Amino acid sequence: MTKEQYLLEHQAYQEKVAAYSLALTTLSWDAYTIAPKKGAPYRNKMAAFLSGELFSITTDPSVIERIEAMSHLDYDEITNREIAQMKKEIDKTRYIPKDVYVAYNNLVRDANDVWEEAKSTSNYELFKPILKKLIEQTKLVMSYRKDSRSIYEQLLDDYETNMGIKEYDAFFSKLRSDIVPLIHQIKAKNIERPKWMSAKVPLDQQAKVVERLAQFLDYSKDSGQISLSVHPFSQDFSAHDNRVTVRYLEDNFTSSIFALIHEVGHATYNGQVNEAYDGRYIRKSMTFGLHESQSRFLENMLGRSKAFWESFYTEIQDLVPLLKTVSLDEFISGINHVQASLIRIEADELTYPLHVMVRYEIEKGLFDGSLGVENLDQVWADKIEEYLGVRPQNASVGVLQDVHWSGAMFGYFPTYALGSAYSAQWMSALRKDMDVEETLRNQDFKKIKAWLKDKIHTHGGVYEPQELLLRVTQETFNPQYYVDYLKDKVKHIIES
Amino acid sequence: MTKEQYLLEHQAYQEKVAAYSLALTTLSWDAYTIAPKKGAPYRNKMAAFLSGELFSITTDPSVIERIEAMSHLDYDEITNREIAQMKKEIDKTRYIPKDVYVAYNNLVRDANDVWEEAKSTSNYELFKPILKKLIEQTKLVMSYRKDSRSIYEQLLDDYETNMGIKEYDAFFSKLRSDIVPLIHQIKAKNIERPKWMSAKVPLDQQAKVVERLAQFLDYSKDSGQISLSVHPFSQDFSAHDNRVTVRYLEDNFTSSIFALIHEVGHATYNGQVNEAYDGRYIRKSMTFGLHESQSRFLENMLGRSKAFWESFYTEIQDLVPLLKTVSLDEFISGINHVQASLIRIEADELTYPLHVMVRYEIEKGLFDGSLGVENLDQVWADKIEEYLGVRPQNASVGVLQDVHWSGAMFGYFPTYALGSAYSAQWMSALRKDMDVEETLRNQDFKKIKAWLKDKIHTHGGVYEPQELLLRVTQETFNPQYYVDYLKDKVKHIIES
CATH class of the missing domain: 1.10.1370.30 (Neurolysin; domain 3)
Structure with missing residues (x-):
């Protein structure tokens, strides 16, 4: 693929990400401002689905390959910096085994519920074990980065x-x-x-x-x-x-x-x-x-x-x-x-x-x-x-x-x-x-x-x-x- | 594929359509109520992109095939009726050649601008030619339906x-x-x-x-x-x-x-x-x-x-x-x-x-x-x-x-x-x-x-x-x- 083809694909990719992001942004704004509370379960389910779509788009192997390839090419200064930033971001997660990453995300989701309960009852003992796990799993997830x-x-x-x-x-x-x-x-x-x-x-x-x-x-x-x-x-x-x-x-x-x-x-x-x-x-x-x-x-x-x-x-x-x-x-x-x-x-x-x-x-x-x-x-x-x-x-x-x-x-x-x-x-x-x-x-x-x-x-x-x-x-x-x-x-x- | 597999696929399809629809609904509600007017061009572009995604999903040949297949099977009454309605809807457009359909949609988009101009200047002569075309193209598009x-x-x-x-x-x-x-x-x-x-x-x-x-x-x-x-x-x-x-x-x-x-x-x-x-x-x-x-x-x-x-x-x-x-x-x-x-x-x-x-x-x-x-x-x-x-x-x-x-x-x-x-x-x-x-x-x-x-x-x-x-x-x-x-x-x- 030529340098220019990469760039065209990169631009199309960014537009796609932007469209999904705007949809999620609008859903989130709506939820935090005027959306009726009883509609939350349905809304959250649909927003989660769309987040999943966006996640699939941004973690597609072809995206990682393209960013990697583009990081070795020379474009205008803005694009070069953008690609470098995106590569840095991708490098943070690309080597994490999927099961480790899923376990980490599940833990974070659960931790929020525990924290809410602990805070409302002023009970640090309730939060303590999961805080310990959060630190451990953060260390684990970070250990896969190639960063000394x-x-x-x-x-x-x-x-x-x-x-x-x-x-x-x-x-x-x-x-x-x-x-x-x-x-x-x-x-x-x-x-x-x-x-x-x-x-x-x-x-x-x-x-x-x-x-x-x-x-x-x-x-x-x-x-x-x-x-x-x-x-x-x-x-x-x-x-x-x-x-x-x-x-x-x-x-x-x-x-x-x-x-x-x-x-x-x-x-x-x-x-x-x-x-x-x-x-x-x-x-x-x-x-x-x-x-x-x-x-x-x-x-x-x-x-x-x-x-x-x-x-x-x-x-x-x-x-x-x-x-x-x-x-x-x-x-x-x-x-x-x-x-x-x-x-x-x-x-x-x-x-x-x-x-x-x-x-x-x-x-x-x-x-x-x-x-x-x-x-x-x-x-x-x-x-x-x-x-x-x-x-x-x-x-x-x-x-x-x-x-x-x-x-x-x-x-x-x-x-x-x-x-x-x-x-x-x-x-x-x-x-x-x-x-x-x-x-x-x-x-x-x-x-x-x-x-x-x-x-x-x-x-x-x-x-x-x-x-x-x-x-x-x-x-x-x-x-x-x-x-x-x-x-x-x-x-x-x-x-x- | 078994009857049950079709149904599971159908349900997953409906959830996907529902998620995109909710995103578009929310974008539309936002646009008509509080969205700042200067943000409209960007918002419209992104909404059009997402509409395109939804269009691709609903017109995928596999969807048409599945609805067709399910219409010959017997499910619960609600599902049977739903499938019949969806098949009727699909049959309306499935035989229209793509170029005819695109030309029709482009005409409709243009017609709105002409109408706005004609209405604001109270000029029927301006709207007349495109109204004529709208009728002709509607007749053309409808002619592909297998309906006597x-x-x-x-x-x-x-x-x-x-x-x-x-x-x-x-x-x-x-x-x-x-x-x-x-x-x-x-x-x-x-x-x-x-x-x-x-x-x-x-x-x-x-x-x-x-x-x-x-x-x-x-x-x-x-x-x-x-x-x-x-x-x-x-x-x-x-x-x-x-x-x-x-x-x-x-x-x-x-x-x-x-x-x-x-x-x-x-x-x-x-x-x-x-x-x-x-x-x-x-x-x-x-x-x-x-x-x-x-x-x-x-x-x-x-x-x-x-x-x-x-x-x-x-x-x-x-x-x-x-x-x-x-x-x-x-x-x-x-x-x-x-x-x-x-x-x-x-x-x-x-x-x-x-x-x-x-x-x-x-x-x-x-x-x-x-x-x-x-x-x-x-x-x-x-x-x-x-x-x-x-x-x-x-x-x-x-x-x-x-x-x-x-x-x-x-x-x-x-x-x-x-x-x-x-x-x-x-x-x-x-x-x-x-x-x-x-x-x-x-x-x-x-x-x-x-x-x-x-x-x-x-x-x-x-x-x-x-x-x-x-x-x-x-x-x-x-x-x-x-x-x-x-x-x-x-x-x-x-x-x-």
């Missing part, structure tokens, strides 16, 4: 190319030395969360604020959609179809505000990928850390700054009359309130990465053998107490709080902290190109959006994180930006 | 089994003799449409009425969903997932009321089909006329009756304060207002079937050669004037108003009138089993719903219309019920 690095090293690389134990150790050690003391100092001040933050705000008022924010962020209904779901998420359909969801909590109205900004950060990334990549692997292959860096950038770097709100805070006060008695400074202080707590997804900006660090340290220990599953709930509680000064009284708000381990997603957590850290580095680069505060005060988010597109979004998954950081910020990942940002942010609290 | 009946006879049968020219001639001739005079008598009285019907009603008030009606009709969010779309429709996903859409017109609030009741009529039918048929051909093979008979039953037989509203009209008045000055009798009179008009989909119950009759007479003429496309706009206008006493001043509100002919859906229209006529026959049967008015006044729609399930819905597409009518009403289709119902309904207007 340690298992956890490989897992970290799966979720974030270029980031391994050495890099994460350096990153978290910096957080431990620089941030943990700040948390303890702030905790000692016993600053109360402002009362207005838990006052009841009617859902239609919250919806209007969300609409106004979408407008501010140039997030249009023409190529987007804001729906409701139990947990906020964003969903990429195609270059011109990127949707988000929010949820409205009556007694925590800033929750929907930051969920919207966060998800629009993801949606804007997907929506600004070079349209020519629509339907291609390269469109969606950006790392978890890079994606999170865009949502965190909008949510924290911009959305929690005074300049963001300054120009239209009076409008927000009109939409939410409760805020008439809350000054802009009080509002900004409230949305940046620091308070050590037990649940990662509810944590503020300063304490958040420490929640992640606890998970990283435990995962590392579980895979290098220095930790076992025995008493992991206590290990967890000890670490949380050490870093945050609070202690979970049960496993449900401790070691069992996250779904990830039940899905064998070891190595995923660190990317959450990395996203925030990357976002601080992007911010420093953006500042060199424009006066960010002035741009926000001018309600000219489009200018920032264009910068993000040009520097980051348009490339989709073409570049690895370190490459992209180097291109945009002239240096590879440097956690100092993040630490400086956090320190600067809480300075006035520490000094108060 | 006339083309139009076959087309009518495609949309409504058991109904042919003889039956429709009898039906429409009855409408012509009995209903047309009534329309002219009422027209002469110049009764004005009540002003409150076009008063502005805020959309949130309309939405609350729709919610209340859904509750009255036992239409639950657990297995249903009410969304918004440009044109109201219902969509069957599975036994426990049947959705509807409405639209809210500020100055025509009863429009959303009857759209909701109508679509819930369809959804209730689909939702009450025997759950064991989920994913099978037999689940969805009820005729167009039967389906429309269920939507019309709820909309007209029940929804426009005084008994329907009597028990909760004061609640509706609370939801729509405008109605505080409209008595129940005035409300009932308003929603049954008769007024000859030009547009079929806006017509009242009495004039509606005459709109359909015009289309039937024209289609019949086009296919038996007694009519050509030349001056069809004038032929149309003459007939509308003769039956309804009003005359379209341009083709956009005349011959070009409906999409059907541009889609080569000749033979479809008559089922619309048939649905209403069937519904009157169902009503007469229901009355033998319960006091319908009392049941409605007791807000016990569940009792009627259970009757519909037991008599009609549970069977899905198992029975042909005449069989089902005979089972439930002890006679085959009898248009007298419909004519009597209409006459009785307008008697007080005629006599006033």
Whole structure:
């Protein structure tokens, strides 16, 4: 077969995968937003069938052969990178015996049910045996890869190319030395969360604020959609179809505000990928850390700054009359309130990465053998107490709080902290190109959006994180930006 | 292959078709409700790809062979009927040469664009040549069927089994003799449409009425969903997932009321089909006329009756304060207002079937050669004037108003009138089993719903219309019920 024939087949293959993926994406979006619950069994059965069809398509030996062959040929740069990424992905699973792989997948499916039961009854002992098996089977499955690095090293690389134990150790050690003391100092001040933050705000008022924010962020209904779901998420359909969801909590109205900004950060990334990549692997292959860096950038770097709100805070006060008695400074202080707590997804900006660090340290220990599953709930509680000064009284708000381990997603957590850290580095680069505060005060988010597109979004998954950081910020990942940002942010609290 | 092996293969085939169908259904629902418009080109391309996959699956020679083989074997009654229906469907297209079929499909696709342009510019001359081609190519495609009946006879049968020219001639001739005079008598009285019907009603008030009606009709969010779309429709996903859409017109609030009741009529039918048929051909093979008979039953037989509203009209008045000055009798009179008009989909119950009759007479003429496309706009206008006493001043509100002919859906229209006529026959049967008015006044729609399930819905597409009518009403289709119902309904207007 000629080089060109391979390429034509590759393109046809990608279109086929894209069609099935869009169908599954749409079924999933539908299920999480409006689908009636009683239709779930039938819907799930049919979605599983289609997933099976897609699995057959992507694991067909002819596909593996073609990618292998193309990886030795020279195409344009984008295609070369795409093929290299696809080959790397295929190499991860191609040598696993089918029975091992099936057993692993069955275990993961069962583990989710066990975790749900264990979490709802706060019973770590129930989850412990299957967690042990999950680690063992993950090690087994990974052992078939022709990769000499340690298992956890490989897992970290799966979720974030270029980031391994050495890099994460350096990153978290910096957080431990620089941030943990700040948390303890702030905790000692016993600053109360402002009362207005838990006052009841009617859902239609919250919806209007969300609409106004979408407008501010140039997030249009023409190529987007804001729906409701139990947990906020964003969903990429195609270059011109990127949707988000929010949820409205009556007694925590800033929750929907930051969920919207966060998800629009993801949606804007997907929506600004070079349209020519629509339907291609390269469109969606950006790392978890890079994606999170865009949502965190909008949510924290911009959305929690005074300049963001300054120009239209009076409008927000009109939409939410409760805020008439809350000054802009009080509002900004409230949305940046620091308070050590037990649940990662509810944590503020300063304490958040420490929640992640606890998970990283435990995962590392579980895979290098220095930790076992025995008493992991206590290990967890000890670490949380050490870093945050609070202690979970049960496993449900401790070691069992996250779904990830039940899905064998070891190595995923660190990317959450990395996203925030990357976002601080992007911010420093953006500042060199424009006066960010002035741009926000001018309600000219489009200018920032264009910068993000040009520097980051348009490339989709073409570049690895370190490459992209180097291109945009002239240096590879440097956690100092993040630490400086956090320190600067809480300075006035520490000094108060 | 053994009889049992065929059956197993048949079942696997049906599950596969069901999975692809659900994906396409979900994509379509998404597109018509919330999908961002700029995502349409990509979405349409991917949906077309998946449609192609489904087409390949259903037209695979092995499928045709299996159905053929199974049609000579004896299974349970349901399977026998299902196989017979599938064979009938396959026989319609299997002998058409591929190039003829492709040319036909291309023509239909092009015709839609031409029709849209012609309609928006009210230019029948633009549509005329392609309408001529559509008729010719339909005749050509149909000529490959091994069926000795006339083309139009076959087309009518495609949309409504058991109904042919003889039956429709009898039906429409009855409408012509009995209903047309009534329309002219009422027209002469110049009764004005009540002003409150076009008063502005805020959309949130309309939405609350729709919610209340859904509750009255036992239409639950657990297995249903009410969304918004440009044109109201219902969509069957599975036994426990049947959705509807409405639209809210500020100055025509009863429009959303009857759209909701109508679509819930369809959804209730689909939702009450025997759950064991989920994913099978037999689940969805009820005729167009039967389906429309269920939507019309709820909309007209029940929804426009005084008994329907009597028990909760004061609640509706609370939801729509405008109605505080409209008595129940005035409300009932308003929603049954008769007024000859030009547009079929806006017509009242009495004039509606005459709109359909015009289309039937024209289609019949086009296919038996007694009519050509030349001056069809004038032929149309003459007939509308003769039956309804009003005359379209341009083709956009005349011959070009409906999409059907541009889609080569000749033979479809008559089922619309048939649905209403069937519904009157169902009503007469229901009355033998319960006091319908009392049941409605007791807000016990569940009792009627259970009757519909037991008599009609549970069977899905198992029975042909005449069989089902005979089972439930002890006679085959009898248009007298419909004519009597209409006459009785307008008697007080005629006599006033």
